[in-house]
């Protein structure tokens with residue numbers, strides 16, 4: 465008789481977005497005349513940039529001709545894309561990364577979920593609270609998180625690092641020693657970012673304790689402040705302790721197109737075994753390469769036109785972020801984030817819980833956001849709005865809030 469992986473049974477239900485959807489549809493059914501503005505989505509809305517579309521079209525044409533047709537892509541990615549990434553994301557920032565330290569994938573969600581494959585089950589993980597749920601749930605599936613406590617909304621074996629206004633959303637070094645440390649910077653959901661010296665503290669800690677940092681830099685393109693690092697490898701010693709994940713989803717609108725990459729420096733060695741070679745083996749065995757057409761599209765993001773056009777898209781979203789920040793501040797709210805990331809994290813007023821504020825915003829202002837408590841216990845009393853809506857809707861939403 466076969467057995468299932470019963471770690472899956474320990475996972476708490478993911479009620480956040482289904483509860484939101486239910487509440488919104490119940491409200492619209494009862495109030496069909498009301499126009500709802502959705503500022504809850506974590507998905508881009510602008511179409512792909514013309515330079516990207518052009519590259520895709522010509523790659524499609526290549527696929528139509530026997531002379532230029534491509535079958536399986538190289539498991540680890542086409543060299544044209546890997547070298548473009550090395551040059552633009554690393555060399556241009558004074559960071560030396562080799563082409564075979566870059567692994568092309570179908571996105572940062574898969575990579576951040578799959579990376580656990582190369583680590584032993586016994587490793588202790590540390591995550592920020594609130595957190596992007598993928599890091600915790602995938603470790604739970606692997607049996608690395610102990611038991612789930614429903615009341616505390618915590619796993620017994622996970623080290624949680626609260627990130628709140630009190631510590632300026634920079635996690636403190638935990639008392640217990642973790643083996644794998646997940647850091648997302650700029651952060652989803654709080655929209656805040658660590659400064660280089662703050663991240664350096666984490667790199668130093670990881671080096672001292674023999675831990676690995678799994679660094680999710682999906683929002684790198686939104687950084688506007690000088691002292692926020694664009695890659696963890698700007699920190700001294702990071703190549704000996706950090707894996708970096710990137711995505712084309714938020715910087716170039718590839719959420720539906722799918723493309724990302726992971727960097728594992730060869731200096732990252734555990735007991736004489738290089739993590740780079742383990743990941744090459746894992747990726748080459750379980751992944752059959754990102755599509756040629758999409759990798760050409762990704763290459764076009766780095767062309768002169770592509771850079772210009774995607775910068776404009778990011779500026780569009782970040783203008784929304786500013787409108788939200790300013791609008792809320794004027795209305796008397798305490799707001800965080802929205803400067804180096806497309807997320808605004810606000811303190812709920814009058815000691816409302818995150819869900820009470822959700823109901824208030826939906827019913828009184830017809831705006832949908834995301835309750836902070838849905839991302840972890842330390843998110844209670846906070847609320848997330850995103851800058852991915854249209855300019856018009858964003859402005860309208862702030863008008864409604866000011867009233």
Ligand SMILES: *Cc1c(COP(=O)(O)O)cnc(C)c1O
Pocket residue numbers: 506570571572573574596648652680682710711712713714718719723724
């Ligand atoms: C959106 C997002 C990603 C990107 O995931 P893809 O699979 O590349 O679309 C990764 N990490 C975080 C924290 C995100 O919010």
